[in-house]
Amino acid sequence: MMENYINGKFVLSHSDKTKELINPVTEKFIETMPQSNEQDVNEAIAGAKEAQKEWAKKTMAARSEIVKELKPILEENKEELAKIYVEEQGKTFKEAIGEIERSIQYIDYMAGFAYHLESEVVPSEIDDEMIVFLKKPIGIVGGILPWNAPVFVLMRKLIPALIAGCSVVIKPSNESPLNTLKIAEYTQRTSLPTGLFQVVVGSGSEVGNQLSKHPDIDLISITGSTGSGKAVMKAAAETVKKVNLELGGKAPTIVTEHADLQKAVRYIVQARIKNSGQVCTCPERVYVHENVAEAFTKELRASMEKLQVGDPYDEKTDYGSIINKEQLDHISELVAGAEKEGAKILIGGNKIDRGKGYFFEPTIITNATQDMEIMNEEIFGPVVPIMTYKTFDEVIDLANDSVYGLSSYLFSENYREIMRGINEIRFGEVYVNCEAEEAINGFHAGFRESGLGGADGRKGFEEFLQTTVAYLRYE
DSSP: OOOEEETTEEEOOSOOOEEEEEOTTTOOEEEEEEOOOHHHHHHHHHHHHHHHHHHTTSOHHHHHHHHTTHHHHHHHTHHHHHHHHHHHHOOOHHHHHHHHHHHHHHHHHHHTHHHHOOOEEEEOSSTTEEEEEEEEEOOEEEEEOOSSSHHHHHHHHHHHHHHHTOEEEEEOOTTSOHHHHHHHHHHTTSOOOTTSEEEOOOOIIIIIHHHHHOTTOOEEEEESOHHHHHHHHHHHGGGTOEEEEEOOOOEEEEEOTTSOHHHHHHHHHHHHTGGGGOOTTSEEEEEEETTTHHHHHHHHHHHHTTOOBSOTTOTTOSBOOOSOHHHHHHHHHHHHHHHHTTOEEEEOOSEEOOSSSOEEOOEEEESOOTTSGGGTSOOOSSEEEEEEESOHHHHHHHHHOSSOOSEEEEEOSOHHHHHHHHHHOOSSEEEESSOOOOOTTSOEEOSGGGEESEESHHHHHGGGEEEEEEEEEOO
C-alpha cells in the first residue's frame, strides 16, 4: 500500500478507499494506491502554509541553491524513474529517459531567474515620490498532474514555485502517481525544508476538488482534460483564487501545396506517435491541399507502415501502449465512428492483440470532413485523420474552427503562407516545419478551452508571483 507524502514523511491516508494500479503493457497489478480524502488534503495544506512563511523570507538566490540540490539526484536515478514510467504508463524507455533529462534541464533554467528576474521603478506625478513594483510569491500552490508526462509537468509546477518562494501541494494522476512519490522521496536527500512539497494521492472529485476550493490555496494549477479544468475553475471560484489551466488540444496541421512533403511526413509522424499519440500537442487533424493530397498520403502511409509497436524496452520500438482499457476503447470508438460517418480507414484502425496490454495500430483515416467527431474530439492515440482543402483562406478557417486552441502546425516553403499562418492561426503555439518540442524558455499556453495562463520561460515563472506596488514619498 503506497502512502501520501505529508510534512516530510510518508503516511497512510485517513481514507479506507483504494485503487489498484495496473501495468498497461502486461495488465499485471503494480501497487495499491490510496484514494485520499479532505482530511488528508487539509493536513497537507496546513503543513504547506506553515512552511511557506519562512521560505518566502529567504532570498530567491538562497532558495534557488537549495532547489538545485535535486538536480544531481535526478541525474543519478534517471533510469529508475524511466523504469517506473514504463511500468505505470507503457511509455518507451528511451522516450522516458528523454523526458527526465529535459526535466533536469528545467531545474537549471528556472534557477537562473534568481539572478536575473527584474522589477520596475516608475516615475510619479507627485514631487518627491517614486513608485516601486515588487514581485512576491503568490503563496501556496495546488498542482494537479496529468498521467502522460508526470515528471516534466511536476517540474513545471514545483520548481518555479519553490524558487519564487511558494510551497506546493501536488495531486498526481491516479494512473501514474509513482514517479511523483519517488521524487518526493528524493527531496528527503536535499536541504529543502519540511512541508514545502506535499503529495496527496486520490481522485479529482475528492482531492482535486478540495485543493481547488480550499481557502488557503492561492493558485491552483492543472494540466489535464478540458472537463477537469472546468471543474477546477468552478471550484476555485468559491474563493476567487488564481487558476492556471493547461488543458486539451485538437491541433490542426496544415500541409500546403508548397510544403516539403517528406519533411512534413517525418515531423507529423514523430509528433503523432509521441507517447503513443497521448500528448495534447500531437497533430490531431491534418488538412492537405488537394493538389498534393495523393502524394502526401502515399508518403505518410509508407512511413506509418514501418512503425513498430510493442515492447517499451526494445530500442526498435517506436511507441508502446495506451494508458488503459478505457482510453484504448475511446480511440477504437472514434475510428469506428469516423468510418460510419463516411471516412475511409487507409491503414490500421484496430486494437493490437498481443495477448496482454493495451495497444493500437498506426492508423490513417482519409475522406474526413470537418463535421466528423474525429475532427472535433481529442483522439489521444496514434491516429491521423486527413481532410483536403482548396484555398489558404479556407484552411485557416478550418484550423480555427475548434473549441480548442493549444498547438498547431504549418508545413510550407512559401514565405507568404508562413507569415499569414503564424498571424492568422488562433492557437497558442504554431510549429512551422517542425514537430512540437516546447522550449523551456518559450511559453506553453492555449487559447479558448485549451486553458488560461501557461508554463515555461519568464512568463511561466511569473505565474507564481504577484505584484505589490509601493508608493515611496520622501519629502
